[in-house]
Amino acid sequence: MKKKRADNICMMQGNQACARGAMMAGCRFFAGYPITPSSEIAENLALSMPAVGGRFIQMEDEIGAMGAVIGASLTGLKSMTATSGPGFSLKQENIGYAAMAEVPCVVVNVQRGGPSTGMPTFPAQMDVQQARWGSHGDRGVIALSASSAQETFEQTIRAFNLSEKYMMPVILLVDEVVAHSTEKVVLPDPGGIELFNRKQPTESPGEYLPYRETDDGIPVLARFGTGYRYNVTGLCHDETGFPTNNPEKIEKLIRRLTDKIERHRKDITHCHKIMLEDADVAIFAYGSVARSARRAVFLCREAGIKAGLIEPTVLWPFPSDEVLETAEGVKAFVVAEMNLGQMAREVELASKCRVEVHRLNRVDGRLITPQQVVEKVREAL
Amino acid sequence: MFDYLRYIRERNFPHIWCSGCGDGIVLKALIRAVDKLGISRDEMVMVSGxxxxxxTPGYVDINTLHTTHGRAIPFATGVKLANPKLHVIVVTGDGDATAIGGNHYIHAARRNIDLTVLLYNNYIYGMTGGQVSPTTPRGKRASTAPxxxxxxxxxxxxxAEAAGASFVARGxxxxxxxxxxxxxKxxxxxxxxxxxxxxxCPTAYGRRNRMAHPVKMMEWLRDQTVPVAKWERLSPEERxxxxxxxxxxxxxKVEYTETNDKLIESLKADK
Structure with a gap:
């Protein structure tokens, strides 16, 4: 008897996995602009979106794509855009708008080397601080990371869930090599995926206030066209959604934009931890580098060196508690990343100088190898 | 008398516009037009930059979205495409739509998406204090063209016509x-x-260009405007x-969201 092929197991590129994850998360609006190495996300969604009644539009530029995503989200569709470094820079003003007006959406940034046009076809992790501070003004940020096609699929779904739950833009940072590598992905049963859909008002339109104070600090925004007429603005606003110059109300708003993340840190942050219990050296790595780091842990162990790995899958909010806890049990940290130490300084801050933080950086568009990580661990000891 | 209050968010008055500004007159014309159209206010979305x-959106009791500089049209594109049943009106100015947002303006016209753009042209950047704009006539003064x-x-x-818009009017x-x-219309x-x-804009434009008095600016509007029918009969010199x-x-012309709807329907039929 011929064995039935499992159709939930497939080979796909990270970018394809992202598009598939978006579809399964219920994304029904995509606006984008062509840019390497993220274009396959748009191409895949151009193909699959209309068949389920979703909308795909290629806009005239990156800024317009971000604007369209926000407009569509306010009208009730789960919305997404995808880009890379230069486009991520262009989108920043409207990402800030989505944060200020508290509009859920997902922004995928397939990182390439920078600054400027940089290295369109080579991986980098140079946008991790831009994801945190790229748009002007104070606000909380959620940015996820993925190290494989499988994880890109899962993190895309998580990005939608977090954006709908916390009413804000959520960034997914992938690097070029994860986006373009084809590997095995096991797709879950669509019914088995937990999806979060944004709350809708239960009060009557006459009683409705879009930015009314809530227990969890997260506003309830009605979909446009459902009878709840209100105003949305990027200006500082009060609970009505109209601009205000009242210092107390402004202070309250700006603090809440950060606090709504801080108070839900435990629900948002997540790290993979490998062999940290008895480790002398903790490697901190994320994205494609984490895969080399995992291999390095085993190579170290084979050589009798007690290494472990802390791999955050959520870069922002930064896993400060987890890093501090790890710092208390090890002799040194090795932070391996494809930039010049953008997260190493966060590790230094979070570990409160309890241990020395050694940096392993590569900015030539090539991968950090397991051997390089092992060498750095040896240096750290 | 026409009941403007029905459409007004009274709590936001007095408005921010200077005395002599024409924007309040547009607001009233807009409200009368909305009333005449008889469209439910719940089905209208006004998007501005x-x-x-x-x-303007802050003063009108419909769904309103005040966006970033130059980007009203992309935001409106998202709203309209997400729910083509909504009537989407974009309120923008000469700087907003034709300088920083110029790319969106021509591409939305090319796409022929069903948006209504009310483009207020006051020949100047009023809010920021009178800087030169893409519509400031050559030779006229502005704070950055002293x-x-x-x-x-x-x-x-x-x-807009050259870029493919299906309806263009000037009032x-x-x-x-x-x-x-x-x-x-x-x-x-x-x-x-x-x-x-x-x-x-007597405050930022008129004062710099010998039309400080609002009446003077209104007379200028009266004297320089020519209805299209008469325009056709004018010689190039007279124009x-x-x-x-x-x-x-x-x-x-073929409208964009209708085309997109048809695609979705055809793919459903294929299933």
Missing amino acids: IGCSSR FGNQEPAFNISDL DVYHAQKLEKLIV AVQKKGFSVVEILSP EGKVRTGIIVDVD
């Missing part, structure tokens, strides 16, 4: 009744519609220094 005219504007101006109605606040009719038109609205008003373009 940044500038004096872009503050010796007179050295650049030629955009004709923003011609720009002005001196002829407020006519303006109201143009807005009604623009909203009714399926496709990308633009109404360029000449609205005076010098004048602008035509009325409906400039009114053609039927």
